Amino acid sequence: MELVDIQDLKSWGSNAVPVQLRPRVHSGSPGGNPTELLIDSHCHLDMVIERGLGVEEVTNTLADNGVGTIVEIGADKAAMLWARTLAHTSKLIDVYYTIGHHPGEASTEDSAFGLKFIEENKDDPRFVAVGEIGLDYHYYADQADIQKRVFIDFVRAARRVNRGIALHTRDAHADTVSILKAEAEGIPTLIHCFTGTKPEMEEFLAMGCYISFSGIVTFKNATALQEAAKVCPLDRMLIETDAPFLAPIPHRGKINQPGYVKHTLDFLAKLRGEDAATLAAACTANTRAFYRF
Ligand SMILES: [Zn+2]
Numbered sequence: 633m634e635l636v637d638i639q640d641l642k643s644w645g646s647n648a649v650p651v652q653l654r655p656r657v658h659s660g661s662p663g664g665n666p667t668e669l670l671i672d673s674h675c676h677l678d679m680v681i682e683r684g685l686g687v688e689e690v691t692n693t694l695a696d697n698g699v700g701t702i703v704e705i706g707a708d709k710a711a712m713l714w715a716r717t718l719a720h721t722s723k724l725i726d727v728y729y730t731i732g733h734h735p736g737e738a739s740t741e742d743s744a745f746g747l748k749f750i751e752e753n754k755d756d757p758r759f760v761a762v763g764e765i766g767l768d769y770h771y772y773a774d775q776a777d778i779q780k781r782v783f784i785d786f787v788r789a790a791r792r793v794n795r796g797i798a799l800h801t802r803d804a805h806a807d808t809v810s811i812l813k814a815e816a817e818g819i820p821t822l823i824h825c826f827t828g829t830k831p832e833m834e835e836f837l838a839m840g841c842y843i844s845f846s847g848i849v850t851f852k853n854a855t856a857l858q859e860a861a862k863v864c865p866l867d868r869m870l871i872e873t874d875a876p877f878l879a880p881i882p883h884r885g886k887i888n889q890p891g892y893v894k895h896t897l898d899f900l901a902k903l904r905g906e907d908a909a910t911l912a913a914a915c916t917a918n919t920r921a922f923y924r925f
Contacts, residue, residue, distance in 0.1 A: 669700025670897065670912055672890035673844055673919045674764070674798065674824050674872035677704050678714045683876050683887050693891030694725060701726040702890045703872075703923060705798075707734040707764050709745050719758040728760045728925055730798055733786055735768040738779040747789050754793040760923035762790035763798025764824055767811075770803040780811065787815045796820030796922055805832050812839060822922050825874050830860040837868060842922050844870035847880030847888065850899040862904055866914045870922065871896050 680690060694700070704719065706712030706729050715729035731753065733746045753759045765786040767779050790797045797819055801808040805828060812821060823836050825846040833843055848854055849861050861869075871893055873880075879888035880895040897915065901908040 669698050669916075670871075670893060671701040671703070671916050671919045672699055672873050672875070672893040673703050673822075673870045673915075673923075674705055674846075675702055675875040675890045676707075676711065676877075677702065677718065677875070677890065678711055680876040680887060680889050685876075685887050685889055690889050690891070691725070693889055695891075697891040697894035699725075699891050699893055701728070703727075703760065703919075704729045705732070705764055706730055706749075707732045708737050709742055709749075712746065712749050716753065716756070716759070728758050728923060730761045730763045731759060732761075732763040732765045732798065733782055734764055735766050735775075735779045735783070735800055736772055738772065738775050738782045743782045743785060747785060750786075750789045750793055750795075757925070759795070760925055761796045761798045761822070762786050762793075763822070764800040765797060766800040767804035767808050768800060768802045769807075773803075776804075776807070780807065783811055784815055787811070787819065790819055796822060796924070798822045798824050800824055802827065805835075809835060809839070812841075820922055820924075822870065824872065825878070826860070827857060828860070829856050830863065833860045833864060837865065842868050842870055842918060844872045845896060845900060846872050846874045847878045847884070847892065847896050849903075850880040850896060851884065852881075858903060861900060866906075866911070867918065869900075869911075869915055870919050871900065871915045 704715040704727055706715035712731050719727040719729045731746055731750050733743045750762060765783055767783060769776060787797055797816060799821060821841045822844055823841050824844050826833065826843045827848055836843060843864050845861055849857050873888050873890050873893045875888035875890055877888055879886050880892055883892055897912055898908055901911045
């Protein structure tokens with residue numbers, strides 16, 4: 633096996649071993665249990681590093697914020713290879729990964745690779761969900777038909793390999809719900825980076841979905857989303873960064889990174905009038921329940 637630098641993404645392949653992520657020793661845990669740390673339930677660490685954040689910076693911020701586990705999203709070909717390699721070589725933080733096909737990539741017809749990759753890795757315990765998949769009519773409305781076709785293909789693949797699905801849905805609520813109703817009965821479902829309204833959230837909850845909140849909920853103008861977050865049941869909530877995008881306040885506008893999930897946790901605890909440790913423990917338990925790790 634060839635040793636490569638984590639910064640040099642282009643050289644990453646299935647046989648390359650990345651330089652370790654090395655967080656410092658954790659000083660404490662937000663959940664009160666010394667062995668249980670916060671989880672970033674959805675991030676794109678490959679893109680965080682591609683955008684210029686150093687590994688030291690990322691790992692120190694993880695440690696400073698008590699984040700011990702991340703779920704790395706493999707939603708295109710390069711990302712899924714990278715995610716799998718990272719999950720199997722990181723020793724000091726726990727990394728799990730997903731395999732999916734981002735709706736924004738639907739038109740590339742690259743989805744066949746992802747479907748094959750799902751089958752090839754179906755016995756890998758670090759491969760914890762199919763995602764992100766779904767529909768995005770905000771940016772890619774002209775590709776609705778192919779998005780729907782790819783979405784359905786991946787839901788069926790998730791059923792075959794007995795994994796949950798992590799969904800990206802943007803300005804596509806009605807079609808998302810109708811595909812879930814037709815295709816995803818009995819498949820654990822997570823609405824990643826939920827940005828909808830309270831009635832939309834309630835519809836997802838009634839179908840048994842988990843709801844994940846990102847840094848968007850901390851933004852001052854996100855009042856409708858905050859109304860939803862206030863009443864999301866404690867046993868259905870997850871938190872995530874979706875790094876490198878959507879850094880929470882007080883880092884809004886900067887490159888987001890997994891350690892910043894702590895800011896979203898603290899904001900939500902205050903918003904909901906809950907103790908941060910209680911909310912952290914619930915989000916961690918829900919993340920483990922959804923991804924089954
Ligand atoms: Zn994402």
